[in-house]
Structures are given as structure tokens and as C-alpha cells.
Amino acid sequence: MKNIIIKKASLADIAQLQKIGRETFSETFSESNSAENMKKYLEEGFSISKLSEELSNEHAAFYFAMRDNQVIGYLKINLGASQTELQDSHSLEIERIYVLAAYHGHKVGQLLFEKAMDIAHEKEVDYVWLGVWEENPRAIRFYLKNGFIEFDKHIFVLGDDRQTDIMMRKKIN
Ligand SMILES: CC(C)(COP(=O)(O)OP(=O)(O)OC[C@H]1O[C@@H](n2cnc3c(N)ncnc32)[C@H](O)[C@@H]1OP(=O)(O)O)[C@@H](O)C(=O)NCCC(=O)NCCS
Known part of the structure; x- marks a missing residue:
């Protein structure tokens, strides 16, 4: 898909972030x-x-995927102590990559993913990791396609439901 811009989100973008x-x-x-x-x-x-x-967290960042001035997806990455688990100073966590369903399959997620990888290289971390719900096959396929491998399983609590997240990582160096 053409004309997609990846833009860092700031506090001024909070309403758009909440919406997407x-x-x-x-x-x-x-x-x-x-x-x-x-x-x-x-x-x-x-x-x-x-x-x-x-x-406001200096060890975390959000990026928007924008098309025609509309936010159609976003990425959240965490570094150091801001990671939701592991907290390894040599790793980067992709906490969220989400694209509006209407734009799935057009490599918008891929652009957001590549942004995360660029930052991982810039920060010279050893690996990138993430947790993905075991019942989210599309996302799992997406990460496998991008070279991630499973290394653990953890529990994620959604309301009163305990769900299993598959932990995946990709080595950088
Ligand atoms: C996972 C996600 C980020 C991938 O982003 P994307 O921009 O769709 O990525 P791609 O364009 O590479 O498409 C991924 C695959 O989905 C397929 N696909 C999914 N939905 C599709 C649709 N509606 N139309 C066409 N293809 C679709 C594509 O064929 C592609 O498979 P392939 O690599 O074998 O060709 C995106 O699907 C998404 O936001 N999903 C919902 C949120 C989510 O689950 N996030 C991850 C939480 S951990």
C-alpha cells in the first residue's frame, strides 16, 4: 500500500492514540x-x-501508521525497565502492533514492524521479543514469517479470564 507514513506519537496525539x-x-x-x-x-x-x-515514558515509544492524515495502525515498543517482562537491558519489546482490519494484508503491519527493527538496531539490543495470544493465529504467522521463534509461554489476564501468551523472540546480532 502506497503513501503510508510512520510517525512518532507524542502527548499531543493522545486522543488519536486512544481511538486507534x-x-x-x-x-x-x-x-x-x-x-x-x-x-x-x-x-x-x-x-x-x-x-x-x-x-511520557522515555523508555517507551508509540508510532502511528498514517494514510491521508488518518491513523490506520500503531506500534508500541518498550526498552529497559519499561518492558512488561524480562526487563533485559539488551532487549526491545514489541508490546503492540495493531492495524485496522480494513487495512490488513497490505503490509502496514510490516512497516510498523520494520520501524521496531530499525530502533532495535539503533539501540544495539541483542534481541527483540513479544507476547502473542495463542489464539491469534494471524499474528503468530506474521511473526514467524518475520523470523521470530517461540521461547516461552506466559499468562495474560483479561478481566477474569487467564489466557496464554506465546513468547517469541528474534535475535539481532
Ligand atoms: C498482525 C498484523 C499486525 C499484520 O499486519 P498486516 O499489515 O496485515 O501484515 P501483512 O500485510 O504482512 O499480512 C499478514 C498476513 O495476513 C494475511 N491477511 C490477513 N488479513 C487479510 C485480509 N483482510 N486481506 C488479505 N490478507 C490478509 C496476508 O495474506 C498476510 O499473509 P502472508 O504473509 O502469508 O501473505 C495485523 O494483521 C493486525 O493488526 N492484526 C490485528 C492485531 C493483532 O493481532 N496484533 C498483534 C497482537 S500481538
């Missing part, structure tokens, strides 16, 4: 989770206070 965050999470997980658990996660996980804390 909620919309893509909802599209991805509503079908396979209870309405109540979704509602709670959408409220808390994308609250203005949580997002402003994340946007």
Missing part, C-alpha cells in the same frame, strides 16, 4: 472474549491517564 488503540483492540478480540472483560480492558488499558504515562 480501542478500535483495533476491539476489532481483534471482541469475537473471542466476553463483553464485560472487553469493556473493562478497553476502559482501563486505554485510559487517558495510562496513555499519558506511557507517552
Whole structure:
């Protein structure tokens, strides 16, 4: 897909971040989770206070994929102690890559992924890692295609549901 711009998000973009965050999470997980658990996660996980804390964190960053001035996807990466697990100073976590369903299959996720890899090279980390829900085959295929391999499994709590995340990583050097 042409004319996609990857742009770093700042505090001034918080409303757009909240919107794309909620919309893509909802599209991805509503079908396979209870309405109540979704509602709670959408409220808390994308609250203005949580997002402003994340946007202000110097060891984390959000990037938007933009088309015609519209945000159609986003990426969140974490470094050092800001990683949700591991907290290895030589690794980078891709916490979120989400693209609006209408744009899936057009390599927008690929552009966001490549941005994360560019940062990983710039920061000279040893590996990039992420957690992906075991019931998200499209995302798992996407990461396998990009050279990630499974190294562990962890529990992720969504409301009152305990779900298994597959931990995957890709060595850089
Ligand atoms: C995973 C994700 C980021 C991949 O981004 P993308 O831009 O769709 O990536 P690609 O264009 O490389 O497409 C990935 C695959 O999905 C297929 N695909 C998925 N949906 C499609 C659709 N609606 N139309 C056509 N192809 C589609 C593509 O054929 C491609 O497979 P291939 O590599 O074997 O050709 C994106 O699908 C997404 O945002 N999913 C929902 C959120 C999510 O699950 N995020 C990960 C959480 S850990």
C-alpha cells in the first residue's frame, strides 16, 4: 500500500492514540472474549491517564501508521525497565502492533514492524521479543514469517479470564 507514513506519537496525539488503540483492540478480540472483560480492558488499558504515562515514558515509544492524515495502525515498543517482562537491558519489546482490519494484508503491519527493527538496531539490543495470544493465529504467522521463534509461554489476564501468551523472540546480532 502506497503513501503510508510512520510517525512518532507524542502527548499531543493522545486522543488519536486512544481511538486507534480501542478500535483495533476491539476489532481483534471482541469475537473471542466476553463483553464485560472487553469493556473493562478497553476502559482501563486505554485510559487517558495510562496513555499519558506511557507517552511520557522515555523508555517507551508509540508510532502511528498514517494514510491521508488518518491513523490506520500503531506500534508500541518498550526498552529497559519499561518492558512488561524480562526487563533485559539488551532487549526491545514489541508490546503492540495493531492495524485496522480494513487495512490488513497490505503490509502496514510490516512497516510498523520494520520501524521496531530499525530502533532495535539503533539501540544495539541483542534481541527483540513479544507476547502473542495463542489464539491469534494471524499474528503468530506474521511473526514467524518475520523470523521470530517461540521461547516461552506466559499468562495474560483479561478481566477474569487467564489466557496464554506465546513468547517469541528474534535475535539481532
Ligand atoms: C498482525 C498484523 C499486525 C499484520 O499486519 P498486516 O499489515 O496485515 O501484515 P501483512 O500485510 O504482512 O499480512 C499478514 C498476513 O495476513 C494475511 N491477511 C490477513 N488479513 C487479510 C485480509 N483482510 N486481506 C488479505 N490478507 C490478509 C496476508 O495474506 C498476510 O499473509 P502472508 O504473509 O502469508 O501473505 C495485523 O494483521 C493486525 O493488526 N492484526 C490485528 C492485531 C493483532 O493481532 N496484533 C498483534 C497482537 S500481538
